Amino acid sequence: MKNPLDSLWGTFISGLVLTAILYFVVKSILASAGA
Amino acid sequence: MDYVPAFARWIHFMAGVMWIGLLYYFNFVQVAALKAATADGTAAGISKHVAPRALLFFRWAAVVTWLAGAALLGDKFVDAFLLRRGMAGIGVGAWLGTIMLFNVWALIWPNQQKILGMKPATDEEKNKARRVAFLASRTNTMLSVPMLFFMAAGWSHRAIFGL
Numbered sequence: 001m002k003n004p005l006d007s008l009w010g011t012f013i014s015g016l017v018l019t020a021i022l023y024f025v026v027k028s029i030l031a032s033a034g035a
Numbered sequence: 036m037d038y039v040p041a042f043a044r045w046i047h048f049m050a051g052v053m054w055i056g057l058l059y060y061f062n063f064v065q066v067a068a069l070k071a072a073t074a075d076g077t078a079a080g081i082s083k084h085v086a087p088r089a090l091l092f093f094r095w096a097a098v099v100t101w102l103a104g105a106a107l108l109g110d111k112f113v114d115a116f117l118l119r120r121g122m123a124g125i126g127v128g129a130w131l132g133t134i135m136l137f138n139v140w141a142l143i144w145p146n147q148q149k150i151l152g153m154k155p156a157t158d159e160e161k162n163k164a165r166r167v168a169f170l171a172s173r174t175n176t177m178l179s180v181p182m183l184f185f186m187a188a189g190w191s192h193r194a195i196f197g198l
Contacts, residue, residue: 003170005170005173005174005177006173008062008063008176011062011173011176011177012176012177012180014177015176015177015178015179015180015181016180018177018178018180018181019180019181019184022127022181022185023184023196025127026118026123026124026127026185026189026196027196027197029118029123030121030123030124030193030196030197031197033119033120033121033123
């Protein structure tokens with residue numbers, strides 16, 4: 001499999017996917033803490 | 036004392052623009068330019084005159100950005116890094132920025148010194164250094180996407196997290 005970081009589009013899309021994952025992680029932490 | 040966060044935010048923004056701006060310059064411009072310049076034998080100009088200067092401002096802007104960010108967090112610094120007391124959003128941004136700072140000083144800069152001939156290296160070591168520096172730089176470009184999201188929204192736009 002090709003490394004997505006070898007292309008700029010792959011890099012950007014990987015960043016967007018990571019943003020979505022971290023968004024739900026943070027949302028769940030904040031919700032469980034009742035912040 | 037409102038002066039500290041105000042000045043810290045200002046410096047954080049200015050240094051951050053320089054850091055991430057140069058990161059994007061490397062990834063969106065210089066990588067492709069060096070490839071084309073190597074093909075027509077004109078890469079020396081970039082390697083000798085442009086890259087060392089860009090790297091100088093790049094790596095020190097990273098340090099200033101991090102320090103100003105730490106000052107901006109102030110007494111919430113520990114809460115942010117431990118993702119507690121409602122600081123998880125900005126905390127994730129701070130962690131991503133910290134990983135990126137580590138990549139700059141531990142991976143990109145030492146390997147660029149070999150590539151640019153500032154440190155002695157064999158051709159094989161230079162080739163390996165090129166790949167490591169490239170991937171570390173691309174990793175930082177990838178991390179900049181969520182990092183900027185959490186920096187922008189993590190503290191002052193909590194509604195985006197349903198709060």
